[in-house]
Amino acid sequence: MSRKNYKEIVLVLITFISFHFSGNSQKTIQNIYGRERLSLNGSWKYIIDPYQMGYLDYRQKPFDESKSGKGGFYDNLTSMENSKAEYNFDFEPTLQVPGDWNSQDERLLFYEGTLWYKRDFTVSLKSDKKYFLHFGAVNYESHVYLNGKKLGVHKGGFTPFQFDVSDKLNDGNNFVVVMVDNTRKKDEVPTINTDWWNYGGITRDVTLVTTPASYIEDYKVQLAKADKDNIEGFIQVKGNNKKENVVLEIPELKIKSTFTTDENGYVKFTFPLKKVQYWSPEMPKLYQVTITSSTDKITDKIGFRTIKTVNKDILLNGKSIFLKGISVHDENPLLGGRLRSEGDMRMILNWAKDLGCNYIRLAHYTHNEAMLRLADEVGLFVWAEVPVYWTISWSNPETYKNAENQLTVGIERDKNRASIAIWSVGNETPISNERNIFMGKLIDKARSLDDTRLIAAALEVDREGYIATVDDALGEKLDLASFNEYGGWYWSEPKELPKYSFDIKFNKPVVISEFGAEAVAGFHGDEDTIWSEEFQELFYIKQLEMLERIDGLRGMTPWILVDFKSPRRQHPIHQNFWNRKGLISETGKKKKAFYILQNYYKYKTIDKKK
CATH class of the missing domain: 2.60.120.260 (Galactose-binding domain-like)
Known part of the structure; x- marks a missing residue:
């Protein structure tokens, strides 16, 4: 050569x-x-x-x-x-x-x-x-x-x-x-x-x-893990290779603290927090937080709250809660295509609030940063997910590196958002040793980046007779017993659902990450007519009756808020490339099942044993 x-x-x-x-x-x-x-x-x-x-x-x-x-x-x-x-x-x-x-x-x-x-x-x-x-x-x-x-x-x-x-x-x-x-x-x-x-x-x-040439690149200002009394975080200044003072202020709380960075522009801090109004869906309080360096200044709106699990309870600021949720895609059905503006996003969040939700699952990928900031503002907890979906190349090191990068960037971007309660590492992944290693590493990575949120994945169930079992080995590493189940649609019939019981092998809060059935808005028949609003309505009645009997049920995100486009859904009469499991149609029409779930959420707190 x-x-x-x-x-x-x-x-x-x-x-x-x-x-x-x-x-x-x-x-x-x-x-x-x-x-x-x-x-x-x-x-x-x-x-x-x-x-x-x-x-x-x-x-x-x-x-x-x-x-x-x-x-x-x-x-x-x-x-x-x-x-x-x-x-x-x-x-x-x-x-x-x-x-x-x-x-x-x-x-x-x-x-x-x-x-x-x-x-x-x-x-x-x-x-x-x-x-x-x-x-x-x-x-x-x-x-x-x-x-x-x-x-x-x-x-x-x-x-x-x-x-x-x-x-x-x-x-x-x-x-x-x-x-x-x-x-x-x-x-x-x-x-x-x-x-x-x-x-x-x-x-x-x-x-x-x-x-500026020297600027505030990154920061975290959040309550310490399971600690309502102390803020813990860091500030990273980039472009100035020497120690300097940085000031953190929360004027409404009369907090003004000065910290000194190291030679790399980094400082980690902890300080006490008093007389704070904690963020919750009912009271989504946000505080103005300002960070100032010698050359730069940045302001953010941040809420403070703790979330953790104890046995089968999810505790928000120390009190047990029920996550009344719905799943959401990043799509505007009225205009077609991705959500493009704050108006698009507010429409989706307002529909969720009208349903009675305090929680949304942003499926199946990292959503717009503006969506997370609006969730902070309106008071909706968030399940945030990466697109480790179905049949990933589990043994390919580059595929894992890609997945880990997407998880990392999402956590880095949204770590100051009070609305995020759950980081999810994937959806409906078939069990294998390679998959367990791949997703197990993602769980460990998520915990290393943020130990103040819950870690979950949408698992699957096994069925035998009228018993649905949740026994995925990945569940041992997760904070929730979270799973998808499609009884009454992909298996069995709605009227059969009350006969089913769940054998969940984990002493953890149960969150149903998906269930649903399709219906064409405006198509009516009796409750046995598939694709009709009446069939979907009966499906929701029987699903909720079945799920209410689960010990430790602490939340759900049915599939899905709005009909969305999918190339897998090809039936020329009922679908025409639309997944019709939405409670709202692509024209904004609320189907009958919307009101069933809305009524359930209106009265739902914690299960009767609590």
Whole structure:
């Protein structure tokens, strides 16, 4: 091998490593909404590219890994007169960002593949500032370019990521190009097999964040584990490699404390808390918390509460509670596609509150940060989940690394949200030794990152006769006996359900993470007519009658609040690519079963033994 060829190979390897891991290696800044920022939301030009012509040459080698780094759509060539480029963003249509492409262009309804986005913007640079290009979420794999230069790659459709672009921006005109690929792949997280629409695109906010050269990168301000009297947390200052004083203030509680960071800008603290109003769904009290360094200042709204389990009880601030919940997807059925605005999210949360909920399960992936902040505000506990769903590649180290990264980023982003009661590490995963190791490691990781919340997973049941058994070995490591069961729909009939009993092998609070039956809104028949509202209504009556007999029942999130789109649901009359298990239709109509659960929650506290 010649020296020239050797150097070229090394260059390609370095480029590959840099690009393919930079997206996940850079820690995202805490509290984007509290920063000085330029929104890049709005209309973005786009090119559909099913053959990846803008990324790969005719030998299927990436242009950005070539010697010149030129040749891809990210070059943003605009003049057909001066080049032979076979694309031009200037003459292409637009998509709204944030938003998925499937619901915005009928050509893209079922599209899985590559699509290019481009946005022009201007910025007046300041020499004493740092600049970060932050994405709330892009599904699934994204290659990001600024002014024709590659910033990096990110994998994962639901977690935020960012790039430091301080030395890459132009003072004035700039353009950003993003190649997005939502192709499902076996070794990714989630895998190829899901029961929700694979919405592609830049689905959450894009922001250019400005900070001082030395800035507050991260912080945690929460009650210590099972301790109502002491706040415990940390502050991380980035960009100043020396000790400095940082001040934490909670004005309403007359708290002002000064701490000194170490040489790495980090300080951990504990201090007492007195005369506080604890956060709860009934009284979702939030306090203004301000952190100030020598060059930076950040303000957040934070609630304080403790949650733990004791035997079969869930204790909120020391008192036993029942989690009156419902499952929710990140989807607006009225407009189609992902939730895009605060108005969309408030609509969903208001429906849950109208149902009588104090709790929602945000399935089956990390939801928008704005959704968690609204849950804090309106008073809804949250089950937050990562998309370890069904048949993950349990033995693949890269798949585990991906899952752990998504779990880590979600916990890091939302650790100050009082509404999050439960971190879930997965849903309906078939039992095997490889799966137990994979998910067991995720449980350990979650506890190492946050020991103040409950850890759960949506397990499955085994049935024999009229006995449903919960005996998953993973349950020993979890805080809840939480499981999905579909009696009355996928097995047995609604009228048979009261005959069933549950043999739950764990002395832990029982939370039913899913049950449900489909009904087409407006379709009526007798209670034995499948797909009718009356059938779903009877199903809920008999389900609740069955579940009420479970010792230690402490909560539930039936499946699901609203009908949602799924390519698995193909019946041309009843479904037409909609999962109809919602208590509310895709037009906002409440089905009869909605009122059954609403009435149950109105009077439900803890079971009769309490």
